[in-house]
Amino acid sequence: MDEYERAAIELKSIVxxxxxxxxxxxxxxxxxxxxxxxxxxxxxHVVHAGYGYANGIRRKFSIPHEPLGRERKQIPxxxxxxxxxxxxxxxxETLDGKWEMSYAEMEEIIIMRKENFSENIEQLLEHAIVHIxxxxxxxxxxxxxxxxxx
Amino acid sequence: MEEYRKGATGALLDEYEKALFELKSVLQTVGAGEYxxxxxxxxxxxxSIQIIMNHVVRAGxxxxxxxxxxxxxxxxxIEGKQIPQAEIGGELxxxxxxxxxxxxxxxxxxxxEMETIFFKTRWEVTYNIDQLFEHAIVHVxxxxxxxxxxxxxxxxxxNQF
Numbered sequence: 001m002d003e004y005e006r007a008a009i010e011l012k013s014i015v016x017x018x019x020x021x022x023x024x025x026x027x028x029x030x031x032x033x034x035x036x037x038x039x040x041x042x043x044x045h046v047v048h049a050g051y052g053y054a055n056g057i058r059r060k061f062s063i064p065h066e067p068l069g070r071e072r073k074q075i076p077x078x079x080x081x082x083x084x085x086x087x088x089x090x091x092x093e094t095l096d097g098k099w100e101m102s103y104a105e106m107e108e109i110i111i112m113r114k115e116n117f118s119e120n121i122e123q124l125l126e127h128a129i130v131h132i133x134x135x136x137x138x139x140x141x142x143x144x145x146x147x148x149x150x
Numbered sequence: 151m152e153e154y155r156k157g158a159t160g161a162l163l164d165e166y167e168k169a170l171f172e173l174k175s176v177l178q179t180v181g182a183g184e185y186x187x188x189x190x191x192x193x194x195x196x197x198s199i200q201i202i203m204n205h206v207v208r209a210g211x212x213x214x215x216x217x218x219x220x221x222x223x224x225x226x227x228i229e230g231k232q233i234p235q236a237e238i239g240g241e242l243x244x245x246x247x248x249x250x251x252x253x254x255x256x257x258x259x260x261x262x263e264m265e266t267i268f269f270k271t272r273w274e275v276t277y278n279i280d281q282l283f284e285h286a287i288v289h290v291x292x293x294x295x296x297x298x299x300x301x302x303x304x305x306x307x308x309n310q311f
Contacts, residue, residue, distance in 0.1 A: 002295055003288065003291045003292065003295060006291075103273075107273070107274075107275055119281065120275065123275070123277070123281055123284075123285070126281075126284045126285050126287075126288040127281070127284055129284075129287075129288055129291070130162070130165065130284040130287055130288065133165045133168075133287070134161050134162075134165065137154070137161055137164055137165060138161070141154055
């Protein structure tokens with residue numbers, strides 16, 4: 001969780017300093033992936049995915065959770081920092097009481113991530129961390145592109 | 151823009167390299183005494199920064215071996231090396247180059263293969279290439295965090311005297 005939080009803080013420090021125009025600017029008009037058109041769509045996706053990972057764990061442990069649905073919440077740039085904090089807090093709450101779990105115990109907890117694909121809780125959390133790292137990198141690339149164009 | 155590698159595997163390699171760079175930066179602040187200092191109460195492969203780093207390098211080659219075996223590529227034997235502090239940066243670079251060569255060589259690996267080629271590891275967990283690569287990145291992050299905790303501990307015990 002420390003590394004998840006560290007990755008999220010690094011991402012937050014970048015997106016909170018993006019101007020509103022850059023935040024909503026469509027970068028890739030041709031991509032089939034709606035989540036990767038702009039920093040805004042990407043951040044909506046990152047927050048949505050964060051809740052998805054936590055809900056996967058909540059389902060496994062029968063912890064109450066709000067089903068997400070497929071629709072992405074549209075997050076204004078001014079609220080993205082708070083939304084990142086909220087999804088982190090939701091994940092911390094999900095893992096409450098499980099901090100001392102051994103690797104062997106973690107490997108036994110199998111979670112369905114998508115249809116026909118399951119993984120253990122350690123793999124899921126590793127994926128959640130690297131998901132943020134990947135999108136931070138992608139946003140870095142977008143910002144370099146904007147800088148080169150301006 | 152040239153410093154970013156291309157595609158999904160490029161993104162993973164970039165983040166692996168970044169994680170290793172951050173680890174190397176922390177290691178540069180470690181004194182010779184601290185590098186070999188035994189920390190009581192830790193598991194056998196994590197009892198000192200030196201032991202952790204020998205483990206990190208060996209594990210890095212191990213992850214590459216799983217992927218290379220799965221793709222029927224040449225594999226180097228994995229050595230359990232005792233790495234002197236002065237050589238650790240170079241050894242991490244070599245380990246990363248060995249990993250990068252999987253994806254930057256002649257054998258083109260499709261994004262789909264990253265998720266469809268599965269194998270079981272020594273610790274009895276099944277991974278696809280993408281998952282094992284994520285595990286490799288987070289392995290480096292975890293041990294960087296652990297080394298930072300050791301350094302804080304060393305500092306605290308020094309301040310007590």
